[in-house]
Amino acid sequence: MLFSRNRKSKVFYYHDLGTAHTDMGTDISLFLKHLSVFEKEGFSVVEQITEPENQVMICFDDGWRGLYENREVLLSRGIHPTVFIAVDLIGEKGYLTESQIRELHSLGFGFQSHSWSHNDLTEFSGDGLDKELSGAKKHLEQQFGWSFDSICYPMGRHSDKVCQGCLKAGYKLQYTSISGGYYDMMGKKQVCRNCAQYSSPKELRMMLLSTSRLFRRHLRALHYVKA
């Protein structure tokens, strides 16, 4: 069977709320429809997944500024997403500034590492890779004063060397761009994530309730480099 029905807890990722800063942004009306799908299907939106089923975690990659401008959309619904930020992108045009990040953090948003430069991690080795992984972790922790114990691979790109490097740097979890349930790849401390930013409500519902093995294989081929 191509699709197997499941209620596994899942992570959904986006880039921005609203489309003012990036064409990877999600229209607010579409985002609200996504929230309705989660609610209608009996999934609760949580800050961190703790149960094998019926939970959804929402992530935003890169730290785009629409998240700050449209924060009430999330806060008024009690949603505290996790945002992955890269050292080099903070304060750049269209991205969150340091003070906006601090304010959102004080309002309950989670912030985690998205490397130093936001380049493909499989292209680095030695000191270069160390800077992207442990360098970014230390820098962000020093800058903000809270712990960055998870990382999200830029563009989803990773290899076994990258995965080992993340473990060595002290990251407890590695967020991928491979679809599936939260616990599906936990053996390697990797978290599956489902790309939702352009999905129609119907497509989102399908991602929420089913797992396509073929689609997962395709995403793995796209993001995983054997090294």
Ligand SMILES: [Zn+2]
């Ligand atoms: Zn990114």
